[in-house]
């Protein structure tokens with residue numbers, strides 16, 4: 316069963332002078348147990364879509380099912396079974412970390428031993444032991460983010476929405492957080508929906524990725540599918556001495572692009588066609604001085620789609 320199914324979701328906000336459409340007929344389904352990424356340039360509508368998915372705001376048009384329930388009608392029942400960590404966490408400022416987590420756990424209906432176990436687990440998962448008695452307002456941005464992530468697992472949600480989960484975290488904590496997301500979805504069979512600007516993170520974590528641009532869904536697939544669909548191939552650069560004919564490179568099956576410059580050539584190719592060996596053999600009568608191979612990454616996909 317799909318954990319979430321959206322059909323033709325649209326949303327506009329009223330500006331000073333006119334209405335601005337922020338999402339236009341977005342349709343997608345997120346499967347149970349997958350880590351699903353929502354990517355796109357600034358202002359593409361990612362946070363708005365996440366807020367609609369987590370029932371925080373209502374779409375103007377469209378249908379949305381979350382955990383098999385109607386998200387426009389059964390908001391309360393859905394909210395008990397999901398959780399969200401916002402990229403811009405906001406908690407009662409004068410409460411301590413522990414008081415905030417206790418308070419959130421109570422809102423999720425936990426009490427007694429269950430509440431204590433859940434709060435202690437979240438504190439330890441996000442290394443917050445040293446900060447439990449600090450007031451929220453005194454915490455650094457990264458620590459606030461960790462409190463928000465800790466809050467988001469208190470009710471063991473079936474779908475976890477993470478808006479920019481590692482922004483503001485130092486590299487060590489960001490790595491731990493990614494490892495935790497991995498574990499959550501593998502061991503707890505939780506569905507995770509996340510937004511990120513950090514492409515290696517999306518590539519490492521996400522089973523599938525939706526790309527939004529100007530409120531429209533413009534691509535959806537696994538990182539590999541997106542690279543193939545956009546014909547973003549591997550890149551080899553070769554520095555050489557001697558003569559080589561760029562046309563002999565262009566006619567090799569699988570070669571997608573050849574960019575020659577003085578004593579150097581860069582070739583974009585599809586590895587599945589066995590092109591690599593043929594490219595190197597084209598330098599038989601030249602001397603290769605230096606060469607390097609780059610695999611395409613999601614950054615290339617992002618740059619291509621954001622254009």
Ligand SMILES: Nc1ncnc2c1ncn2[C@@H]1O[C@H](COP(=O)(O)OP(=O)(O)OP(=O)(O)O)[C@@H](O)[C@H]1O
Nearest residue numbers: 328329330337355356357358359360361362363364
């Ligand atoms: N409450 C609101 N009222 C008016 N406009 C809004 C509101 N919330 C979002 N917008 C506008 O909607 C558009 C999409 O915003 P959104 O935050 O969803 O994009 P995003 O893809 O998450 O961007 P970023 O990567 O910068 O976080 C932006 O132009 C934003 O200014």
